[in-house]
C-alpha cells in the first residue's frame with residue numbers, strides 16, 4: 001500500500017532542513033512513499049525543497065508584522081485563504097499523515113488536517129515552543145522534541161525525545177578534508193575557519209569578521225565566509241584582496257563540505273546549527289542571535305558552553321572579542337581537542353530515522 005505524507009512549514013533553514021531530513025528518512029524506510037511539501041509562497045522553502053528533489057505547494061500566508069501594523073490589514077483574509085487552500089490540498093492529495101515543522105505554512109495545514117481527522121505530528125526544533133505549535137500540539141498525535149522540559153508547552157504523553165534531525169549527507173558524509181578544502185579552492189597546509197550566520201546570515205558576525213580579514217590572511221589562515229544575501233556584495237568586495245585565503249558565499253549548499261573543511265567553526269546558535277555541529281564534532285565559537293524568541297539561541301549555546309562543548313561571544317561583544325577568541329583558539333590545540341570531544345558526545349545522528357518511524361507509527 002502506498003503511503004502519502006505532507007510535510008508543512010518553512011520560512012528559514014532551521015525549519016526547512018529538518019523537514020528535508022525527515023523526508024529523506026521516510027523514503028529510506030518506505031521507498032514508494034509519496035511526499036508533498038507545503039510552504040509559504042516567496043519563502044526559502046520554495047527554492048530549497050525542489051532542489052532536494054521534492055514537490056512543494058505554496059500557501060499565500062505571512063506572519064503578524066510587528067514593525068508595521070498596517071501591513072496586517074490583509075492578514076485575516078490571507079489566513080482564511082490559506083486555510084481554504086490547505087483544505088483543497090488535503091482533498092486532492094489525500095495524505096495518511098501531516099507533519100508540521102514550524103513556520104508559516106504549518107498552522108493552516110495541520111489545523112485543517114486535525115479538523116479532518118488526519119493524524120498529525122509536530123517536530124519542534126527549539127527549547128521554546130511558539131504559540132501556533134502550542135495550539136497544534138493539543139490535537140497532534142505525537143510531538144518530537146530535542147530539549148528537556150518541553151512538557152511546559154505540550155501534553156507530556158505526546159512527547160517523544162528524538163533530537164533534531166540532521167540531513168544524512170551531513171551525518172554520514174564520506175567527503176575527506178582534502179576534497180572539501182579543494183572544493184572551496186583552499187589549501188590543506190593552512191588552518192581553516194568556517195563562519196556561518198544561520199540560514200539568513202548574521203550581521204554581527206559579518207561586521208566582526210570584516211576588519212579581521214587582513215590579519216587572517218597575514219597569519220596564513222583560511223576563511224570560508226557565509227554572509228547571507230544582504231551582506232554578500234560588501235563582503236565580496238572586502239575580501240577581494242585576499243582571495244587565495246578568503247572565500248565568500250551568500251549561502252552554502254554543501255554544508256557537509258564546509259564543516260569538513262573547518263578546523264574551527266564560528267556560528268549562530270540556531271537549533272539545527274547546533275544539532276549539526278554536535279554530529280560533525282567541531283570546535284565552535286557561538287554568537288547567539290539575541291532577539292530570537294525568549295533569547296533561545298543563548299540558551300541553546302549555553303547548554304553546550306556549560307558542558308565545555310563550545311565557546312560563546314555575546315552579539316554585542318563580537319567587535320571587541322572576535323579576533324582574540326578565534327586566533328587564540330586556533331593556537332590552542334588542547335582546547336580545540338577538548339571542545340571537539342565534548343561536543344561530539346551530544347549528537348543525535350539517527351534523529352531523522354527515529355522521527356520517520358514515529359511518522360509511520362501514527363498512520
Ligand SMILES: CC(=O)N[C@H]1[C@@H](OP(=O)(O)OP(=O)(O)OC[C@H]2O[C@@H](n3ccc(=O)[nH]c3=O)[C@H](O)[C@@H]2O)O[C@H](CO)[C@@H](O)[C@@H]1O
Pocket residue numbers: 012013014015017018102125126196197198199200226250251252253255268269270271272273274276289292293296297
Ligand atoms: C533568527 C532566528 O530566529 N533563527 C531561528 C532559525 O534559525 P536558522 O534558520 O538560521 O536555523 P538553524 O541555524 O537552526 O539552521 C540552519 C540550517 O540551514 C542550513 N544552512 C545554513 C547556512 C547555509 O549557508 N547553508 C545551509 O544549508 C544549516 O545546515 C542548517 O540546517 O530556526 C532555528 C530552528 O527553528 C532557530 O533555532 C533559530 O533561532
